[in-house]
Amino acid sequence: MGGLRTAESLRRYKYSGHIQILGDEWHMPYNRPPLSKSLLAQDQELAQVSFPIKSDELNTEFTLGDGVRQLSMEQQSVTLQSGKKIEFDFLVAATGLRSKKLVFPNNLQSERFALRTFDDAKAIRQAVGSGKDVVILGSGFIGLEVAATLRGLGCRVKIVAMEDIPLGLILGEPFGEEIRRRHETKGIEFYLNNRVTDLVGNTAITHVKLVDGQSLACDIFIEAIGSAANVEWLEGNELDLSDGLLTDSSLHAVKSNGTSVSNLFGVGDIARFPNMRFELPPRRIEHWNIPLESSRRAAREIVRQVVPGSIEGFESEDGFNPLPTFWSDQFEFSILSFGEPRLADEIRLLEGNLGEEFIFAYLREGSLVGVAGIGMKGKINKMRKDIIK
């Protein structure tokens, strides 16, 4: 997505050079949010989640199924898995994330999944069915969404997580407790403040063992314990890869010695950028709007460097300070959030009732840093302009 949006933006800003998009997946760029929801629920095909592409306007060469193995800044080239070498004037790193997976003493792989790609979603869809025992490790957004969708397909779903309260660290305890209550009402079982210590079975998993001694029946095991940035191919170039690719406030990659690289950019989930809106140390933001907004910004930087003065008003553009946005559909309720609720030192129920629709305001030192709720989308949207700039 970050690659595609960068190419689209470059063309929109009248960049006339050759553009190549390199990807390790065989599929053309597609939209990931439906993977845990409609695609899993209805067994949709790729066409239903592919981004529409106007080939003539985009005028871009796609190389698919051949990921980048190694960057050489010295040679200004990347080497692909196939050995093919491609030189560049500008390189945008948008290699995203991969699902983390644990290693167990009995490290069975059969009927064991994570959800990140279209192929992952198809595999889960084919494995599940009514009456299956599904154990999901992790109570973050993906874990909860997958739980809700698979419950809707008639699976018996259990969530095991280290947290005390699902999403409690992100949205606050009352909000997280309400999410848990809604899931429990639908028949989801939670094993919180807990973890899986081993898998039980010979070739197929039959049970998982928990640290508190319980054993849960398990036909299908899904790990939803977060992601790691795909940055190994950037190693050996003196870049700061301590968590993703460190960038400056205009998304140029930053070297370990602190200097920016003029023709290498980080876009999307892998970019660890300073967001001066919240005056925080640089960090990665794994929200859907970040690839889009960061790719536009990187494209403007490239065009500015190639043809100075070609984008009106851009010479004086501020740093890249996006407003993080996220949403989540689980069962019949949907969560919408703007800003950084996790930064709050004070959380207020602003409107509504926990059992129905509601909005929380998240404040830090008295300033609004985030807003989130269930339902009330119109009102939540209106509040985004009140979040600190």
Next chain:
Amino acid sequence: MITIKVDMDKCQHYGQCVYEAPNIFKLNENDKLEYLASADESERENVKSASDICPMQAIQVFD
């Protein structure tokens, strides 16, 4: 003129489009999306941005 079409089966009424193209999209008092099906050429970039930012990729723009 441009023509705008929203797939209301996909739309989840998040209202991200409202921010990008406030003259075209709005959430009504029931939090449901309402939009203008056609607009002046001057709205093209805003509607394109709205289409890009839509989490459900439900918005299409036609000439």
